[in-house]
Amino acid sequence: MRNLLNFNQQQLAEYFQSIGEKPFRAKQLMRWMHHFGMYDFEQMTDIAKPLRERLAREASITPPSVSLEQISNDGTRKWLIDTGAGNGVETVFIPEDDRGTLCVSSQVGCALECTFCSTGRQGFNRNLTVAEIIGQLWLANHSLRQDADYGLLAKDDRIISNVVMMGMGEPLANYDNVVTAMQIMLDDSAYGLSRRRVTLSTSGLVPAMDRLKEDCPVALAVSLHAPNDKLRDEIVPINKKYPLKELMAACLRYLEKAPRDFVTFEYVMLDGVNDTLEHAKQLLQVVKDVPCKFNLIPFNPFPDSGYETSKPDNIRRFRDVLMQAGYVVTTRKTRGDDIDAACGQLAGKVQDKTRRTERKKIMRITPLEIAA
Ligand code: SAH
C-alpha cells in the first residue's frame, strides 16, 4: 500500500499517469491531503468516485502516530511521534506574537556526536521517511486546528507560519527525504510556505549545502559554536571533515541562491568553553567575508552533559562585541522549559545502532581525558 504522504506533487503526478489518470489529479490530491488535512479519499468530492475507490484500495494517507502531546505554560507544544520499533522523535510548536514556528525532526537520533547535544549523545537509529517528516507538519496542523475548532485557539488558517528543520537529527544527512518534504512545504497546493519561512539548520555538511543551493534553496542556519578549528573539532566533530575555511566558502556560495541575503550562525553558549571575549573576537575574523546574523543559544542542560550555561553577563558581553562590529545578534529565549522542548533537549526515544554507549565507555579512559 502506497502512503501518499511520501510523494511531492511531481511524484504524485507520475503515479497518476502510471495508472492511466490525468496528472492534474496530483494538484487536487495535494490540496485535500495537505491544505485541508484530509485522509479519507471518500470526502474528496472533486475526484470521480471510481478513482476514489481505486485510491482507497491501492493507497493510503497515513501520518505517523502521536504517542504523547504536551503543552507548556507558555503555549509551546511538543509531540512525541512514534516511529516504530520503540523509537520516537519530537516536534515542537512555538507560538509568538507575529508567527507560529514548527521545529521539525529529520532523523531518529543523529550520528554526528556534537558533545553538547542530547540527540547526538543518544546515537543514531535511522532516517525519517518523507511521510514522517511532512507528517509532523500535517499532525501539528491537525492538532492546532482541532483546538481552534473547540475555541481553545484563535481561529487562524496560518497558525504555523514558519518551519525550522532544527529538531532531532542532521537534516542534510537525510538529504533526499528532507528535500522532498521541504518541496511539499513550499508547494502552493500543499502548505504554500515561502522559501524565507522555511529554515534548514546544519552542522556544516559542505557538499550537501552545495546540492541544497541548487535543489531547494531555503533559508540557511549554520551551527558554528566555535571560532577556531581546534575547538570546533572537539565540540562539533564534523569540523574535522569540513573545517571552518571550507564551511565559510560554502556559506558564501549558498548565498548566491538563498532567499535571504544572510546566513544565520547559531552559537551555543557554553560556560568557560567558547564564551570569552577572545572567542568573540576570533569569531569576527572567521565570518568576516560572509554576510550573516548571529543567534546565540544559551546552552540547555540535560543530565550528565558535563557543560554549564554561560553566565548571563558573559552572554551580554559576547553579544556586545558582535553588535559593536555591526552585526544583528539575537539571543534565543528558552521556550517550553517545563516540558523539555528547548533546542538540544529533544530526546525522543532512540535505540542506538552505532553502539555509542559502549564506545564511549572505552573513550572515557583516553589520555586526553586523564590530562584534563
Ligand atoms: N543538526 C542540526 C539541526 C538540529 S539542532 C544542527 O546541528 O544544526 C538545532 C540547534 O540546536 C543547533 O544549532 C544545535 O547545535 C543546537 N543545540 C544542540 N544541543 C543544544 C543544547 N543542549 N543547548 C542549546 N542548543 C543546542
Ligand code: SF4
Ligand atoms: Fe546532530 Fe545537530 Fe545534535 Fe550535532 S547538534 S549531534 S548535528 S542534531
